[in-house]
Amino acid sequence: MRPGISHTIAVAALAALAAATSCGPSSRYVVGYYPTWKRNALLNLDMSKITHLQLAFGIPTDEGTFTFDGEWFLPSLVREARSSKTKISLTIGGWTGSNRFSSIMQDVHKRGALVKSIGDFIEKYELDGAEIDWEYPGRAASKCNKFSPQDSANLLRFLHALRSNFHARFPDEQKLISLAVRVQPFDDANGPMSDVSPFAEFVDYASIMAFDINGVWANSTGPNAPFDYQHNRGLQLSYTQAIDQWLAAKWPADKLVAGVPFYGRSLTTREVIVAKDGADMYVPFANEVPQGDLDDALWYDVCENVNSMSGIWNYRHLRDQGLLRTANTTTDDWIRIWDHTSSTPWLYNPQLRRFITYDDQESLAKKVDYARNKGIKGMMVWALNGD
Structure with missing residues (x-):
């Protein structure tokens, strides 16, 4: 952190979440994701600011079990969570970890193996529960991910079996089952379902991943996580x-959590943007994704068979790498523009033709207010290392 910068996105945002969700007869949730490969950036994590910590990720195998690369430090992390009274669960799947879900869920024996392996892992490490982050049931995501019109029905069968297993295996505890879900309800053969209430019977909460909406997969630059x-x-x-x-599809408000990003995405525009309004952000972009912040590096996408940068900028690096001088002002090479429709800021460097869409305290505060007014259970952040 550069001298003089004392207020980060997490301090402002999580304080707002706590203030916005602490009232009422039942406590509200602040859910935070802990990427195991970013452990070094999370050594000083203050868990008292979050109610639920999600470990990312367990990766399913062909047999219906899963692997997890954070077992060596998991006992100490569980102790930290207990001391902060924070619930800690394992999230299984993710973008590149969802490629086997469809085949596992359609096989009753593999479904049973996954249920058993989850129960074994929770018991071994004394976790509070498990989450399924299937991207996505009944819909294409990563090119490696198979999908079927029967995915959602099979997911429901799995959740029923998992809840039954938890009741039998942990009769004196209420182990958590949660879901990470896309911006539309689960798909069946006809598209997004109009009634997802049967899934909620077995689930404690679902976190909507309301980010990664516009990016290199779209036809133009645009907001990563638009409000509208x-x-x-x-x-x-x-x-x-x-x-x-999700609410219209009969998912209970008291089991719904809204997700926000602690990161942004960058692209290089084909032509220089002459920015007069926030909506001027929608322009064609170059095919090659530029390097994002100092943590970004080339990675090989086995599904696309390409080496690429992610273009991701964690909010803390927008500050400590000098793009933002304060929360609302930039250094000389960059301009900050607020878009009133998406209620998000974006940065632009005309010399580099570099566009960055991200969230900050102002955009997050509006999202928190909306969640509070809708009466939903709380907020989620991906990911805690972004601060």
């Missing part, structure tokens, strides 16, 4: 649409 979408510009998905659609 701009009509006919960018993908027609957003934070408010996601919450409203």
Whole structure:
């Protein structure tokens, strides 16, 4: 952190979450993801600011079990969580870890193996529960990920079996089952389902991943995590649409958590943007993804068969690498523009033609207010190392 910068996105955002969700007859949730490969950036994590810690990720195997690369430090992390009264669960799947879910879920024996391996892991490490982050049931995501029109029905069968196993195996405890879900309800053969209430019977909460909406996969630059979408510009998905659609599909508000990002994404525009308005962000971009922050590096995407940068900027590096002088002001090479429709800021460097979409205290505060007004259970952040 550079001298003089004392307020980070997490301090402001999580304080707002706690203030916004602490009232009422039942406590509200602040869910934070802990990527095991970013452990060094999380050594000083203050767990008292979050209610639920999600360990990312367990990776399913062909047989229906899973692997997890953080077992060597998991006992100490569980002790830290206990001392902070923070629930700690394992998240299984993720973007590249979802490629076997469809085949596992359609096989009753493999479903049973996954249920058993989850129970074994929870018992061994005294965790509070498990989460399924399947990207996505009944819909294409990563090219490696198989999917089937029967995925959602098979997921429901799995959740029923997992809850039954937890009741039998941990009769004196209420082990948590949670889901990480996309911005629309689960798909069946006809698209997003209109009634997902049967899934909620077995689940304690579902966290909507209301980010990664616009990016290199889209036709133009646009907001990573828009509050609302701009009509006919960018993908027609957003934070408010996601919450409203899940609630309309009969998911209980008291089991719904809204996700926000502690990171942004960068692209290089083909032409220089002459920015007069926030909506000027929607322009064509170069095919090659630029390097993001100092943590970004080339990685090999086995599904796409390419080496690429991610273009990701964690919020803390927008500050400590000098793009932002304060929360709302930039250094000389960059300009900050606020888009009123998406209610997010974006940065632009005309010399580099570099565009960065991200969230900050102002954009997160609006999302927290919306969640509170909708009466949902709380907020989620991906990921805690972004601060």
